[in-house]
Amino acid sequence: xxxxxxLYCIGRSDDLTEKKVSSFExxxxxxxxxxxxIVQGDGLAALVSDTEVREFDIQREYLMAHHHVLEQxxxxxxxxxxxxxxxxxxxxxxxxxxxxPQREHLLANLDHIHGxxxxxxxxxxxxxxxxxxIVDESDEVRALRDAMAGVPEDQSFSERLQLGELTRDAVExxxxxxxxxxLEVLEPLSVDIAVKESPSDLLILNAxxxxxxxxxxxxxxAVQEIAAPREGRMVFRYLGPLPPANFVSVMVETEEN
Amino acid sequence: xxxxxxxxxxxxxxxxxxxxxxxxxxxxxxxxxxxGIVIDIWARVSIIGIEILTVEARIVIASVETYxxxxxxxxxxxxxxAPRGGGGENGRVQPPDKEEIFAYIEDHPEGxxxxxxxxxxxxxxxxxxxxxxxxxxxxxxxxxxxxxxxYAVDTGDEEE
Numbered sequence: 541x542x543x544x545x546x547l548y549c550i551g552r553s554d555d556l557t558e559k560k561v562s563s564f565e566x567x568x569x570x571x572x573x574x575x576x577x578i579v580q581g582d583g584l585a586a587l588v589s590d591t592e593v594r595e596f597d598i599q600r601e602y603l604m605a606h607h608h609v610l611e612q613x614x615x616x617x618x619x620x621x622x623x624x625x626x627x628x629x630x631x632x633x634x635x636x637x638x639x640x641p642q643r644e645h646l647l648a649n650l651d652h653i654h655g656x657x658x659x660x661x662x663x664x665x666x667x668x669x670x671x672x673x674i675v676d677e678s679d680e681v682r683a684l685r686d687a688m689a690g691v692p693e694d695q696s697f698s699e700r701l702q703l704g705e706l707t708r709d710a711v712e713x714x715x716x717x718x719x720x721x722x723l724e725v726l727e728p729l730s731v732d733i734a735v736k737e738s739p740s741d742l743l744i745l746n747a748x749x750x751x752x753x754x755x756x757x758x759x760x761x762a763v764q765e766i767a768a769p770r771e772g773r774m775v776f777r778y779l780g781p782l783p784p785a786n787f788v789s790v791m792v793e794t795e796e797n
Numbered sequence: 798x799x800x801x802x803x804x805x806x807x808x809x810x811x812x813x814x815x816x817x818x819x820x821x822x823x824x825x826x827x828x829x830x831x832x833g834i835v836i837d838i839w840a841r842v843s844i845i846g847i848e849i850l851t852v853e854a855r856i857v858i859a860s861v862e863t864y865x866x867x868x869x870x871x872x873x874x875x876x877x878x879a880p881r882g883g884g885g886e887n888g889r890v891q892p893p894d895k896e897e898i899f900a901y902i903e904d905h906p907e908g909x910x911x912x913x914x915x916x917x918x919x920x921x922x923x924x925x926x927x928x929x930x931x932x933x934x935x936x937x938x939x940x941x942x943x944x945x946x947x948y949a950v951d952t953g954d955e956e957e
Contacts, residue, residue, distance in 0.1 A: 671870045671871055699868075708864065780816075
């Protein structure tokens with residue numbers, strides 16, 4: 541069976557060494573038991589393992605394994621995560637296709653994340669509270685709601701459209717307001733921010749923050765200060781440190797021409 | 798809308814737990830797909846199953862349907878507020894008490910229509926229906942579907 545080389549991340553060759561990665565306590569992406577290896581090139585090191593898998597599905601086992609390898613590699617130094625499912629034909633493809641031609645770019649990315657951590661914060665509305673607040677804050681919405689109550693749906697169509705549009709505007713206004721309030725606190729503590737847009741009407745903010753490692757606890761405190769007065773109104777999910785995937789921008793496109 | 802919740806590393810009451818890493822599948826998907834170094838020519842990801850990404854996201858399309866959905870959500874606040882009471886300061890009619898309604902039905906062994914209860918209590922029909930439905934769930938009130946009449950169920954009688 542033909543084997544290929546699964547690529548997890550890139551680091552500096554001082555940090556990622558074959559000796560260190562041989563003692564990893566996590567499985568390879570495909571769970572094959574193949575050892576982790578290092579592919580070296582000009583001071584850069586690629587963490588890899590050999591695999592016989594032809595194609596990587598969006599499968600829980602593979603995804604979690606990939607992520608756990610990155611988390612383990614993070615303990616050795618700065619790493620640039622490679623997106624899930626990236627497989628090279630041979631070690632030489634990695635050296636001649638990535639490490640050598642992208643060397644300066646990779647080093648610049650490593651410098652950007654050096655001594656910094658990625659933290660992720662997602663803030664969602666509590667659904668019931670969001671709509672209750674809109675009712676409480678708008679006389680117009682409240683009046684329409686009360687006027688509609690008890691009226692059969694087919695007799696209140698235009699009122700319901702009007703109420704829906706007012707509500708949509710209120711949802712957008714409240715999202716922008718709260719997002720602004722939260723970012724105002726967190727922006728000064730961050731080196732870089734990646735805001736993810738998502739088409740959910742309950743989402744206030746989903747963002748990753750690149751934070752100096754020595755300011756991480758300050759950032760933690762700020763998150764708590766943001767969350768405390770909003771308890772019950774919103775649901776917070778706070779993660780980190782994560783592999784700094786949102787602050788790495790290396791895109792290698794087909795170079796067949 | 799609900800989320801998978803990984804085990805928190807530390808938990809304090811009233812504090813947002815900080816997860817050490819992305820431990821739920823949804824979190825990991827967000828972190829590892831199309832992020833970091835992207836090498837088009839080497840990517841070997843089957844995109845089958847990607848719809849998992851949209852599980853959390855309720856797609857919003859500015860349309861009649863959206864407006865109606867929002868209107869419905871606002872309409873529900875009236876029902877949610879009703880049992881809590883305390884909302885009387887807005888001049889709204891106080892929602893009827895469940896026990897009051899039960900007593901009224903009990904006083905009419907010949908059966909009551911929803912419309913009769915509506916005019917007696919002077920509250921929107923959907924609020925009333927909500928309470929009556931609760932009484933039916935509690936098996937304290939029965940509904941005659943043909944005549945649309947509601948009767949009190951004899952207390953202490955477990956028979957259907």
